[in-house]
Structure formats: C-alpha cells, structure tokens
Amino acid sequence: MAGRLDRRGGIRGVSPNKNKAEAGFLLPLASLASLVMLLGCLSMQSMTLQNAHRLAALTRLRQAEDSSMSAAQQLVAALQSQHRCLLPLPLEQWSTAGCISATQLQDLARGEVNAVPYQLVDWRPKANATLSAQPAAAAAAELLLDLHPLDRQPSRRSAFTVALQGNPPVVRDLRPLGLRGIAP
Amino acid sequence: MTLSETVMASLVFSLTAAASVHVLDLVSMSVLELEKRQQRADQLEAGLVAFEGLLRSASHQAAPMGDCSQAAGQLLLVLQATLPAPGLHRDLSLEPSGQALQLQLRVDGLSQPRQRRYLPAALGLCPVSSPAEVARATS
Numbered sequence: 001m002a003g004r005l006d007r008r009g010g011i012r013g014v015s016p017n018k019n020k021a022e023a024g025f026l027l028p029l030a031s032l033a034s035l036v037m038l039l040g041c042l043s044m045q046s047m048t049l050q051n052a053h054r055l056a057a058l059t060r061l062r063q064a065e066d067s068s069m070s071a072a073q074q075l076v077a078a079l080q081s082q083h084r085c086l087l088p089l090p091l092e093q094w095s096t097a098g099c100i101s102a103t104q105l106q107d108l109a110r111g112e113v114n115a116v117p118y119q120l121v122d123w124r125p126k127a128n129a130t131l132s133a134q135p136a137a138a139a140a141a142e143l144l145l146d147l148h149p150l151d152r153q154p155s156r157r158s159a160f161t162v163a164l165q166g167n168p169p170v171v172r173d174l175r176p177l178g179l180r181g182i183a184p
Numbered sequence: 185m186t187l188s189e190t191v192m193a194s195l196v197f198s199l200t201a202a203a204s205v206h207v208l209d210l211v212s213m214s215v216l217e218l219e220k221r222q223q224r225a226d227q228l229e230a231g232l233v234a235f236e237g238l239l240r241s242a243s244h245q246a247a248p249m250g251d252c253s254q255a256a257g258q259l260l261l262v263l264q265a266t267l268p269a270p271g272l273h274r275d276l277s278l279e280p281s282g283q284a285l286q287l288q289l290r291v292d293g294l295s296q297p298r299q300r301r302y303l304p305a306a307l308g309l310c311p312v313s314s315p316a317e318v319a320r321a322t323s
Contacts, residue, residue, distance in 0.1 A: 041208060052218055074306075077252075077284075080310075113301065165308075172308040
C-alpha cells in the first residue's frame, strides 16, 4: 500500500468516503450469501413436498380406479344375471322397458362397493347393439359411473366399455376407459 | 472492516451453511424415499395390468356356465396357478357369497395395497341357461 497512516488511523492519499464504503462490506455479503443458500434449500424442500403431494394424489386416483372397476363389475354382473332385457336399451328407456320395477331400478342404479357408494350415470349401447338382428352380432355399450368417496375426496366419474354379443345381447367383457374427471 | 464484523459475518455464514447442509440432507433423503415409493406404486400398477390380462385370457378360454359360483371357483383355480411378478404379493380369494373374486395386490415397503373385485358374470362367464347361449358365448 502506497499511503502512510496519519494520526487518525486513516490512510494518507485514500479518500475517507472509500474507507467508509470498504468498512462493513463483509457482513452484508455474508448475509446475502446466507439468504441465497436458505432460499435455495427452501425451494428444494417445497419441490420435494410438491412431489410427495403428487404421489399421494396419484395413490388416491388409483384407489378410485380400483373402486370404480369393482363397482362396474358389480353393476354389469347384476345386469347380466338379473336384467338382461336392459342391455340393448339406453338408460332413459329402462324405466319403460317393462322388465324391471321402479324399486329394482333404484337398487340397480345405486350401490356400494368396499364401503364406497356409487351411482349409475349412463348406459349407452352403440347403434348396432340395438339394431342388429344377427344372433352372433358383436356390439358394445358405454357405461358411466360416479363414485362418491366418504373421506372428503371429490366424487369421480369413470367410463367403461362393455362388450356385448348376440341378439338378445349378453355381456362378453368389461374394460375401463379411465376416469372422466370430477363428477358434478 | 473490523474484527467484530469479520467474526459476525463468518458466524452468520457458517451457521447458515450448516443449516443448509442439514436441510439438503433431509431433502435428498425425502427424494430417495419418494422415488422408491413411486417405483413400488408403478410396480403394483404393472402387476395389476398383468393380472387383468391373465383374467381376460382365462375368461376367454373358459366355458360359460349356468352357475356363477362354479364359474368363480374355476376362474380362481386357473388364476392361482399363475405366479405374480417378483416382489409382488397376490392374495386372490373367493368372497363368502362365492360369486366374486377378491384381489389384493401388495408390494413390500408400500402400506396401501390395490384391491379389486371381479365377478364372472361381468366377464360373460355366467349365467347361461340354454345350449344356444353357450354356443353363442363361446363363438
């Protein structure tokens, strides 16, 4: 350093303003670095929490899929075993089909599987199921179900396709088409 | 720059660095745990998809029957003869009514199992009453 110390401890040839600026730069710098480190850690922790929430939501979704599948199996089995006359008809014609009473229809449309209530929303045979006169004709119907979980989870709507065969049709298979969002 | 300022700055920095290292350690452990749980959940899902494939194949090969309890019993025998994927525990049983199969699929390290019910009637295996219906169902 070229300057000499004067009586007041300053350096001759260096301005007092520069001295003031240099004094006390370390603490703000350390504070700033600490703040950056803490913010980085907190953001990583929040990302981890977000991932944990996402995984929990995925688990709930898969459990809802399981309950929906079980409910659809129960409903389609009841149609196949006790109410085959309804298989070729869309849901809005079931009450006037003449082969099921109002009480039976109510019992069929609402049920419970593994303590989770469900409700039939729609049954829509594709056109060839209702019109085909071929004894071995293959057709399909779309089934919509609402699942109403009791543990504060939203109601979910699921869709299924039911393979039908023959005239009058019988059930051949049931396949999930996936969740269709939150039920209204 | 004074000595006290230097001491304070290094104290602040070292305390924050220690806290950050601790938090990062926790975060990395959580990330690893989450990844493991995700892998196990995916393993369960894959096991379930494989099981449903087996169920469909078995139900397409089985002859339709008049009695659903009999159909469920036969389906259970066929499915129990197959082994689940390594790491998965499969519990397949007949419900007390005898009309449905109850599947419970578990994987080590994941507390919640996957559970589904399957009814032979929903797979077209029963009930069939006439020979014409049997012929139609098997065609």
